[in-house]
Amino acid sequence: MRKFLIRRFLAGILSVLAATAIVFGLSRAAGDPLLLYAKPGGYGVTPEQEQALKEKLRLDRPLVIQYLLWVTDLLQGDFGRTLLAEQLVTKVVGEKMGATVQLAVAAWVLATIMGVPLGVLSAVLRGSIWDYMGRAYALVGQSLPTFWLGLMLILIFNKRLDWLPFGTRGTAEAFFFSWENLRYFVMPSFAIAWGAAAVYLRLTRSAMLEVLDSEFVKLARSKGVGQNKIIWKHAFRNALIPPLTVSSLMMAGLITGSVVIEAVFSWPGLGRLAIQAVQDNDFPILTATVLFFATVFVTVNFVTDVLYAVIDPRIRY
Amino acid sequence: MATDTKAQDSGAVQSAASPDAGSMRFSPAYAWYIIRRWPLIPGIIMVMLVVAGVFADQLAPYDEIEQDIRFRNAPPRIFGSNPEYWSTQDYSQAMFRAPGSEGKDPGNRFLLGGDHVGRDVLSRVIHGARISLVVTSVALFSGLILGVTIGVVSGYYGGIVDEFLMRMVDVWYAVPFLLLAMVAVIIFEASLNLIIFLLILLAWSGYVRNLRGEVLSLKQREFVAAARVAGASTFRIIFRHLLPGLVNTIFVIASLRVGQLILAEASLSFIGAGIPAPTPAWGVLIAEGREYVEQAWWQTVFPGTAIFLVVLAFNFLGDWVRDRLDPRLRQLD
Numbered sequence: 001m002r003k004f005l006i007r008r009f010l011a012g013i014l015s016v017l018a019a020t021a022i023v024f025g026l027s028r029a030a031g032d033p034l035l036l037y038a039k040p041g042g043y044g045v046t047p048e049q050e051q052a053l054k055e056k057l058r059l060d061r062p063l064v065i066q067y068l069l070w071v072t073d074l075l076q077g078d079f080g081r082t083l084l085a086e087q088l089v090t091k092v093v094g095e096k097m098g099a100t101v102q103l104a105v106a107a108w109v110l111a112t113i114m115g116v117p118l119g120v121l122s123a124v125l126r127g128s129i130w131d132y133m134g135r136a137y138a139l140v141g142q143s144l145p146t147f148w149l150g151l152m153l154i155l156i157f158n159k160r161l162d163w164l165p166f167g168t169r170g171t172a173e174a175f176f177f178s179w180e181n182l183r184y185f186v187m188p189s190f191a192i193a194w195g196a197a198a199v200y201l202r203l204t205r206s207a208m209l210e211v212l213d214s215e216f217v218k219l220a221r222s223k224g225v226g227q228n229k230i231i232w233k234h235a236f237r238n239a240l241i242p243p244l245t246v247s248s249l250m251m252a253g254l255i256t257g258s259v260v261i262e263a264v265f266s267w268p269g270l271g272r273l274a275i276q277a278v279q280d281n282d283f284p285i286l287t288a289t290v291l292f293f294a295t296v297f298v299t300v301n302f303v304t305d306v307l308y309a310v311i312d313p314r315i316r317y
Numbered sequence: 318m319a320t321d322t323k324a325q326d327s328g329a330v331q332s333a334a335s336p337d338a339g340s341m342r343f344s345p346a347y348a349w350y351i352i353r354r355w356p357l358i359p360g361i362i363m364v365m366l367v368v369a370g371v372f373a374d375q376l377a378p379y380d381e382i383e384q385d386i387r388f389r390n391a392p393p394r395i396f397g398s399n400p401e402y403w404s405t406q407d408y409s410q411a412m413f414r415a416p417g418s419e420g421k422d423p424g425n426r427f428l429l430g431g432d433h434v435g436r437d438v439l440s441r442v443i444h445g446a447r448i449s450l451v452v453t454s455v456a457l458f459s460g461l462i463l464g465v466t467i468g469v470v471s472g473y474y475g476g477i478v479d480e481f482l483m484r485m486v487d488v489w490y491a492v493p494f495l496l497l498a499m500v501a502v503i504i505f506e507a508s509l510n511l512i513i514f515l516l517i518l519l520a521w522s523g524y525v526r527n528l529r530g531e532v533l534s535l536k537q538r539e540f541v542a543a544a545r546v547a548g549a550s551t552f553r554i555i556f557r558h559l560l561p562g563l564v565n566t567i568f569v570i571a572s573l574r575v576g577q578l579i580l581a582e583a584s585l586s587f588i589g590a591g592i593p594a595p596t597p598a599w600g601v602l603i604a605e606g607r608e609y610v611e612q613a614w615w616q617t618v619f620p621g622t623a624i625f626l627v628v629l630a631f632n633f634l635g636d637w638v639r640d641r642l643d644p645r646l647r648q649l650d
Contacts (some may be wrong), residue, residue: 011484015491022492026500139636143629145580147587148603148621151610155618159611259495260584264607275588278499286496293493301490 008305012298019294020287024067027283080284089288099169100269104254106185110193115200116243123208124231134201141198150191150264157187166265188265196250200243207239245308252300256293356637359630366627369443370450377440381597388431390613430615432606438615441597442623448598453578455513460520461571468525469555472532486525494519499590507593512585519581523570528563535562565642573635576628583624599624
């Protein structure tokens with residue numbers, strides 16, 4: 001077990017490094033980042049100034065050295081400065097990170113509330129109209145394009161009915177959990193949760209069906225245990241393992257998958273920052289966001305493995 | 318006791334839903350049974366997609382690129398000709414009138430309305446089917462070949478090869494795909510070939526782990542050892558003895574993958590990292606109609622519905638194929 005975890009940990013670090021290296025390399029191939037400031041030989045730019053800029057941004061060194069220097073700085077806690085605004089990358093990314101994580105958490109809570117009870121209902125009342133509706137939702141949920149769902153929500157609830165606002169994250173002055181603030185979360189988090197809830201529903205349903213068919217549930221039934229107690233105490237607790245382990249992966253997916261939905265709702269988060277950084281070729285921001293996304297993904301994977309072994313003692317690596 | 322009756326109930330429902338074919342041939346119950354048992358409706362949607370894709374030029378009522386400013390944001394004709402629309406849109410009456418058409422009401426030419434530069438939404442959706450069809454099928458099959466090869470090689474050879482390939486898969490999972498795609502688009506310029514390439518990158522990884530696992534267990538079996546004793550080459554063992562046992566898994570994974578690929582293509586096109594603009598990919602249509610969603614909802618609703626129906630059909634078929642071929646793969650997503 002310990003050996004396995006150490007191996008996974010090292011592999012995770014390797015993954016993060018490789019992921020950032022790929023994007024780092026690609027972003028340098030995307031044209032000269034100096035173009036952000038001035039065209040070479042353009043008005044008011046002397047060759048000396050250009051050379052000085054290049055040296056400052058280390059663009060005069062080979063790519064591998066640039067990357068290694070970036071990693072060394074990183075290990076010392078120095079993420080560098082953004083090209084355009086010359087702000088600290090940690091500050092810019094940190095500001096946006098909060099918005100993305102908040103949205104992902106809201107979506108995650110919503111998806112769990114929607115998906116898990118529906119999955120239980122669907123499994124317990126197997127073959128009933130509820131089951132059909134649950135299964136239909138599981139299919140529809142995974143088939144709707146998230147960005148289109150978001151757009152339709154905007155059309156109906158903002159443009160036509162004028163119930164919900166969008167475009168920012170809410171006002172900073174208002175209390176965080178006030179409606180003033182939370183109403184900005186409703187549409188984007190629902191758009192993201194829609195698909196995730198369908199995944200939960202599927203998982204909960206199949207796990208629940210399997211457990212309800214197991215020997216110990218049959219034993220409980222033959223002992224005369226009540227239906228409610230069987231469902232919630234005997235079956236549900238055991239059926240929770242697959243959705244629980246997947247839920248951490250889901251969280252990572254919600255964070256990294258925020259790019260598209262943030263574009264739809266003009267959500268001031270990491271996804272929008274990354275899109276902007278790609279368009280500006282602002283590589284310090286870009287590599288930092290990729291680093292963040294990759295780290296979230298790898299960490300969550302690692303935690304899932306541990307969680308799995310903790311929850312289900314039968315699993316041994 | 319309550320549970321027992323419930324179990325009987327559901328059993329009764331199931332047996333009622335599968336009547337013997339002879340006695341109930343044309344009854345509604347039999348029709349319902351067929352619909353439940355065979356994926357008829359998804360099949361129809363798929364046939365429509367293929368027909369629309371192949372015969373797009375013949376089916377589309379208007380050119381999908383040509384603009385006609387008179388029909389800028391024209392509402393769909395399926396809701397009537399709506400004369401008030403033309404009186405509220407002054408510019409369409411006066412400024413942009415085609416020469417010689419003064420005083421004539423152009424009417425609503427387009428069945429599903431016009432977009433923001435006066436192109437027919439229906440024609441663009443039909444042509445979008447072709448793009449989806451080409452992009453997804455090429456990406457699906459190339460990704461399949463790549464993923465199956467890596468999975469089989471990894472499982473069959475094991476050791477350092479296996480370790481290297483599996484770490485590659487791990488790394489690949491950690492890369493945020495959308496960001497990578499966006500950077501790639503900036504470097505190489507958006508084109509059909511690039512998006513196909515990107516989708517291949519997305520498609521291959523799903524096969525590797527499952528197939529590796531299957532090969533690991535299959536190669537321990539006696540028939541493989543027997544083949545080896547009989548002098549079969551590695552190539553022959555893989556193609557004649559291992560692959561036939563993997564076909565079901567491959568088919569199931571592929572059929573569950575199609576919907577995801579279509580969605581990915583649409584998302585990429587939507588954020589501007591996919592098919593370049595004048596080409597009517599469904600994601601592009603939605604991205605273009607986004608700013609006009611209030612005045613002209615038909616620009617986004619119809620292409621979105623097309624994506625939804627097609628992905629739904631493929632997901633349904635994927636589930637059906639999985640249940641048919643291999644119920645063990647239920648956990649696959």
